[in-house]
Amino acid sequence: MSDTPLTLEEIRVMAEGIGLNELSDKQLEQLRQVTNIKRTQSSSALFASLGPADEPANVFGLTASEEGKQS
C-alpha cells in the first residue's frame, strides 16, 4: 500500500519488467490507474489476524491411488 501514485514512466518500466511491451499509451494509462487504485486498497484488516501457522484455504489433500493403498 502506498500513498504515492505511480507516474506513467514508472508504470511503463514496471510493465516492461513483466513482459507487457505491447500496451498503447492509453492502455498503459489504464494499467497505471488500476495499479494506483490497488495500491490504495488496504488488506491490513484482512491479514491482521493471521498467525504463522495459519494455512491457506487451497492446500490440497491427496488421495491414495490403488497402488498407494496397497503399499
Added chain:
Amino acid sequence: MTDLAYLSVADAAELLRSKKLSPVEYTRALISRAEKYDGRLNAFLRLTPEIALEDARRAEDEILNGNWRGPFHGVPYALKDIVDYEGIATTAHSKILRDNIAKSDAAVTEKLRAAGGVFMGKLSTHEFACGGPSFDLPWPPARNPWNREHFCGGSSSGAGAATAAGFVPAAIGTDTGGSVRNPAGMCGVVGMKPTYGVVSRRGVFPLAFSLDHVGALTRTVRDNALLLDLIAGHDPSDPGSTHQPTGGYAARLEQDIRGIRIGVVRHFYTQDKQGDEEMVAAVEAAIEQLASLGCRVSEVRMAPLDVYAACYRNIMESEAYAIHEKWMQERPGDYGELARGRIMAGAFVRGADYVNATRARRQLVDAFATVMREINVVVTANSFDPACRIDDEKTLAHTFRRQARTPFSVTGSPAISVPAGFSKSGLPLAIQIAGAPFSEALLYRVAYAYEQSTAWGQKRPALE
C-alpha cells in the same frame, strides 16, 4: 395450451412425457420467440435453431417410442458462452476467442445432451466473465427484459435475460463473484451458485480457479433444483470436484420448513453499506414472510463486506491475471476496456498478498462455519440496488460493488437468488438465501416455500 414461452421445466416435462406436447412444437415456439425479440435484448450470441430442431426431433422420436429420459428430455436450454459445446465456438464474448471452436463438450453440456435437452445456443456474457456491459466488443451486451434500457446483471447476462424473456426455461451460467446470482436478481429469475465443486468446471473457460462455480438460472425454484439434480456430481477430470454425495434436491422441495432457523445478515445492507430503500424493504418483507411460514428468525453477524471484498479481490485478480497474462502481453488491444482493466488489476499483486488472502479465506470459511452452528440458513440481500441504466457508466461502476454475494463466493458455500418483488419503476428485486457447504437441498426448500407464498414469479416482462 399453456403459453409455451413461460412453461416451466417441470410442467413441460409432464406434457412431453405424456405426449400432450411435441418437443418440435415446443422448440419451434421458443425459436420463433427468440428470433422475434432477441434483436432487442441480445441474450444470444449465437442462436442454433438447426441443432435445436434436430435435438427436438430426436427427442420426439424417442418419447413416442416410449423412451422418455427424464425431465429435460425435449426441453430447450442454452449455455453461457464460456461453456463448451462441441463444434461450436466458445468465444467468452471476446475478440480473443472469436474463432475458438470447442473440441468437446463441457461436463455440464454432456449431461444436458445425455438427458435429451434441446440446445438453443450460446448466451451473452461479460467478456471472459469479468468485464461488464461493454459496447466495444464484437457483439453487443445483453439487456434487461423488464426494461431494455437497463442492465441485466452479469456476468451470466444472457442467461438471465433469456430465461426472463421466455426464450428458454433453463440456462447454464457461472458464478465466480456472483455472476449467476446478479443476473438472476436483476432479471427476476432464480439463480443458484452451488457449493464449490458440486458441478464440474471441465470445459468451462476459467476466470479464477479457486472461485469458479457453475450454476443454473431458471424461472422457478423447482426447475432450478431439477437442473442441479442433473448437472451435480463428482467428475474426476475436475480437480476441484467434490466427492460428497449430491442430488435429491427436487425430491425434497416440499418438506416442511417450520422451525428452520434463519439468520438474517442485516449489517451487510444497513451498516457495511446502505441498500436502496426499495431493495431493503423487499428483503425485510421477505424475512417477515419466512417468519410467517414458521421459520425462526434471528439476526447474525458475519465479517464485514469489505473484508470479504479484499480477500476476493486479491485471489480473483491474481488467478485471472495468471490465466490471461500471455494474451495481455501479446494482444492487449483485443480486450474490451472493462475486462482489460479488471484483469490488469492483477498484474502487480504481490505473491505474499495472494497467499495471505488464501490464508484469510480459510479463517473466513471457519468463521462462517461457526455462525452456521446456531442457524440453518442465512437470508440477506443480493444486489443493494435495482438494475441501473445500461449506458450509465458511473452508476454501473458504483453499484458493481454494492452487493452481498462476495461473502459466499469466498466461503464457497451455496447461495441462491430468489425474486422478492419489483421496484416502483418495474424492475425486479431479490433476496439471497445461503447456507453451509452442501446444504443446497435446504436452501431450495426455503426458497420454494417462499416462492410458493408469493406471486412474484408469475409476473412477465412485456417485450413488445
